[in-house]
Amino acid sequence: MDITIHTSFLPHDDPDASLAFYRDVLGFEVRSDVGQGRMRWITVGPAGQPDTSILLAPPAADPGVTEDERRTITEMMAKGTYGWILLATPDLDATFEKVQAGDAEVVQEPTEQPYGIRDCAFRDPAGNLVRIQELR
Amino acid sequence: MCQLAWRRARVQAQRLADLARLRRVRDRIDREYAQPLNVEALARDVNMSAGHLSRQFRAAYGESPYSYLMTRRIERATALLRRGDLSVTEVCFAVGCASLGTFTTRFTELVGIPPGVFRRRAAEAADYVDAAGTAGDAGSAVTVEGMPACVAKQVTRPVRNREAPAAEQPLA
8 A cells, every 4th residue: 555644634713824824934835725714724735745735624614513512622722722733843943943933822942852852832823732843 | 682692602702712811821831831930920921810810720621720830840850850860859940849848749649759769760770771772761650662752742741630559669
């Protein structure tokens, strides 16, 4: 089998704010942007890596999601316990400085972890946790 | 009826805004746990009283901001103690605890053994690993080798109200 991880998903609650974070702060390219209002599906990814994308999507858009479930999801997003992603970069310190300068909410400064990695963490505008670890 | 729906929407929007404020408090604890943080200062920053913040935070996250802060500090302390180059007192201050007594008490509650014993065992385990030439995890009950870091972080994290069972490993 030859399977790649093509697209993963993160929810947004304000498409323009999320777009600004992934495009302008993380420097991702925008590969598609469909829908309107809060119902927007925006595909972003790192330049030079067309095989891997993140889809920024409205949460609970599936009509099978009940009103209670929708409320739970939006509350979990607001309190920061719903979506997360793990990114990596060869130069963690430079990346941290740039993202921090872009006014992102810092959750953790670059830290050596006991399990053998060094990483930092930010919040995206929708409350998703974005961890970035150092490639070494 | 339309007005009722509107009012409900407004209440929900306020609730989400409140939760986002609590998230910022929690993130600040994660970011600045090594600073001399206290609940009054955290509350002031988000325009809440200390009592209101504590109640709201507990309702959202299941523990008080103070408890979350101490858990975060103990979590980091276990990492620093495993390194072996810092004393218990140095680690206590490095993670933002001003009182060695409070630090030792909470550490023992969460980890199951006092920090000094933890440090010694971690050193012994590291020696053992060095001698055997095999990979292992010093001083922890779980092996995190090969786990994604974020998962390892969650499994090794001390958990509030899940204090280590007493006398799990009898002291020598």
